[in-house]
Each structure stands twice: as C-alpha cells, then as structure tokens.
Amino acid sequence: MSERPSTFSLLLSQTKYQNKIFFRNPIAAFFTLFFPLMIFLVFSLVFGNEEIPYLGVTTAQYYAPAMAVFAAVSATYTNLAVATAYQRDQGILKRIRGTPLPPAVYMGGKIVSAIMIATMSVLIMMTIGVVFYGVQIFAATLLSAVVTFVIGVASFAALGLLIAAVVSSGEAATAVTNATLLPLAFFSGVFIPPTEAMPAWLDAVANFFPLKHFAEPFVAAFNPLTVGAGWDWASLGYMTFWGVIAGALAIRFFKWESPVGRGGRSKRRKKGAAVA
C-alpha cells in the first residue's frame, strides 16, 4: 500500500498514457500517420511505379523508406516539440512537476511513446509498400536500416524536446518545427531524390543538418544497388552528435512553466496540428 511505485512501472504507465493522448488527438495522429502515407501514395500515383532513371530504383522503392523517415521525424521531432509546448501552455507540465513523478521518467515516457509511434508509422508505410507496390526488403541491409532508424528517432526526439525547451508557446513550436523540417525535407532527399543539379551550397546546408544523415542511409538500405551491409558510420555518428548536444541543451533549458507566468486557463487552446 505505501510502496513507492517502481521506475519501470511508472515508465510503462507514462508511455501508455502518452500513447493514449496521442491517439485521442486526431489532428496529430492524422499528420503523423496518414500524411506521409498520403504523400507516398500520391507520388507513386503521379510518377507511376517506374524506375527513377538516375537512381536505378522504382518510385516506390525510393519513396517508401524516404516517407518512412519523414513520418518518423514527424512523430518524434514535430510531435514532441508541439505537444510538450502546448502542455506547458496549459499548465499540465506544472501539474506534473508538483507530483512525485521523477521528471526524467515523465520525459522518458514521452520519448518512448514517440518512438513507438514512429515505429508504427514506419511499419505501416513499409508494409503498404511491400504489399501493394512491390517494395523489396533486403536481409543484408536490414540491420543497418534498424540501427539507422533507432539512432535517427532518438536524435530527433532530443531535438524535438530542445525546441520545446526554447520556444515560448505551442504556436511557436508548431512554427519552428514546420519551418525547419519542411524545407529540409526538400533538399535532404526526403521529398525529392538527390540530384546532380542541386547547388553546392544547398548541399552543404543539407549536410550540416541531421535530416539528410537519417534519410540517406535509411533509403540506401532499401536500394538493391547498395553493396555490403549498408553501414554509413559517418552519418550515424553525425546524427548521434546532434542528438547528444540537443539532449544536453534541452535538459539545460527546459522549463516546466510557461514563461508568461501562470500557464493557466486563459492560455488553454486547442491542441495544434503536428504539421500544418
């Protein structure tokens, strides 16, 4: 009866509860799970499932993993930042802070939940690709795909929490995540396959940010022309670097209460769209 709940059981219940509120928030669920899938279906429809000439793979073989990365990043980076910032606006974080729940466990629950949602959206995407568009999965590169995914979502979860830590409101979090993710997705090989025509400076920008280092090895793992097991240690290391720095800064700057003061009712607003 007066036994302190174990960290594991707390983490488990926090994860379940974060999952629950995610799935009960139709807008976030739509943008995370269905929006990337829609883009994938539209691209496959528009371009036909032909071979992309300069890549030597079919449209679906390229876009299924590429949009899976987009979905995974939406589930971690965008969702964590937006949901957490709105929860702070509403005073929910402050309420949590007043309970004995260790802050690290609360954040852990959020991160695990985000990674579970990312996993789910990737599985849905790849399954539809395989079943309806003949997307191939290769045993030789599967492990590197999984490791790339794990490092990618962990790093983007840390980045999402960093955005949540530094913005002043849920609206700001929505704006910042969209303004960063969407343009980057265009020239990091997510929405458009990398081409020779891309100016060098833009390529340098893409190389600086972590998205390309997630998308490139993950997409390569599903490319039949990839030789070997597909390990891209440089990209993995670079993503880890971003993740660790972001995580440390997030811990350093995280605020549990809205800077305007009271995080109260007057600030209660609708949960925002994940990508809008």
Add this chain to the structure above:
Amino acid sequence: MCWNSGMSVIEVQDLVKHYGEIEAVAGVDLSIDAGEVFALLGPNGAGKTTIVEILEGHRTKTSGSVSVLGCDPAKAGRAYRERIGIVLQATAVEEQLTVEEAIDLYGSLYPKQRKTGELIELVGLEEKTHSRIKALSGGQRRRLEFALGIVGDPEVIFLDEPTTGFDPSARRQAWSIVENLTALGKTVLLTTHYMDEAQRLADRVAVIVKGKIVAEGTPETLGGRESATALITFEANGRSIEELPLSAGVATLSENGRVTVRSMDPTRDLHQITGWAIERGVELSGLTVTRPSLEDIYLELTGGTGGV
C-alpha cells in the same frame, strides 16, 4: 533536503519575493501547526498565489526562510512531493483523458493513493466518471482538480482558490471534504475570496495586502471583530433620525428607509432606542442587531479596494 524538527508544519520567516521591479511578497511570517486549516485572504494581486507556490516548490523565493514538513520546498524532491497535495489556481488536465483515467494516472504516481471510485464520489463526479475532461464544465474541472490534489493522500494540502467557479452546493461539498481532511489530521493552507468559506473552514486567517500581512487571527477575532462596533437596524417608517436618543452610536438613514445605528455600546443604545420607542408607542419593525461580518472586517482592513 528535509530534516526533522519539532517546528510547525509550515514555517515561513521574513519571506520576500520580487518579480523584477514588483515586490509581490514583502516580508511575510507564517507558522501553521499540524492539523490546522489556515486561510490566506487578500485582494487580487496581494501575493497569495506567490506565497503558496513558493511553499509548493513551484517558485523560488528572493529571500527569507521557508520550511514545510521540515523540508525546503525549493530543494526537496520526490519524497517531499509524495507528502503534499496541490490544487493550483490556474491549470489544466489532459483533455483527452476521462475523469477516471486522470485520477488513476495521477494516483499511480504516489506510494499511497486514495481509491479512484471513492474520490469521484467525494467530489460528486459520479455521472462524469467516463466522460472526457474536454466535455466537463468549468466547475466540474475544478472538482476534478480537487480530487487530483488529494489523490496521493497528502499530509499537507495547498488549495489556491479551490472553490472558485463552484455552485453553492458544490462549495458546501468541498467544505465537507476539507473538514473531512482535517478530521484525518491533515494540514491545509488555503486561499480564498469567499469570506463564508474562510469563516466556515479556517482555524486561523491572515489578510494580505500588497505582499504584507495586515491582520491575523481566528475568523472570530480578526481585526478586533469580537469587540467591534455592532450594527442596530430597523425601519424608519417616516420618522426623522434626529429624534433618536443615543449615547454611543451614530445613526444613518439609508435610501431604502432603514435606520442603521453603529454602536460601540450596543447594550445601552439598544435599551435607549427600545425605551424611546415604547414610550411613544412606536413599533420598530425589522429590528436587528448584528456584529460586523468577516467580510465587513476584511473590507475595512483592505481599504475596500479592488486590488493593486
């Protein structure tokens, strides 16, 4: 960061809090014993929430010393939060959860937890057990927050305007919950703008104006209430108040035709007034004698102002 001590449950000395230029709390001392219900009264912006949130560990003090259950709330962690319960003035709960889920979830964070069903009944939300919080009215949300504040069976409970937005019957229900808590030996620090609430619940009250305590005492004795002027009122029925024989009081005639006598010596004045009336065969219809209410005293102490 807790040490055991024989001191009061809540001990505050010379507490000061600045927000930039604003001095929200300007040297407050409080000493609240185990099992006491203590109410902080004061106009909007007086500093009540600031004091309470410093004690909860939500805000940091500028100077002074603060201890709750022998802990410094600013440094105390999990062990401290297992022993306190908080109802914040302005806050929210995840709207996607149901009432039952929210109470279960928050209850699961504490070593001791009160039964969800009992709590729901206690705050009168039985019919909303499975409703999403999104669909609750303002007062119902407040009741839920009340339940969440005590779900961990705390020893010390902070209630910042807990019944604001309650309908009269919900307020009475909340009062009996607080009385219930004190019967269990809990210590309660509450803020309120309702004088009847303070009168009913508090063992002691303090009135705060601009960050300073201007009066402190039991609801009965606050601001010399027990010895204060009494009010004698009756219908004028067209008579002039000049006729009244008064030794200690001051009579005024209000627009609605009632005479009000403020008396320092009500026994003597009442005797003279009734004697005078009997002599003339006059009926003093609607005769009442009252002591100033807690609200009258409060308004006097706070200068009847709306705030800062």
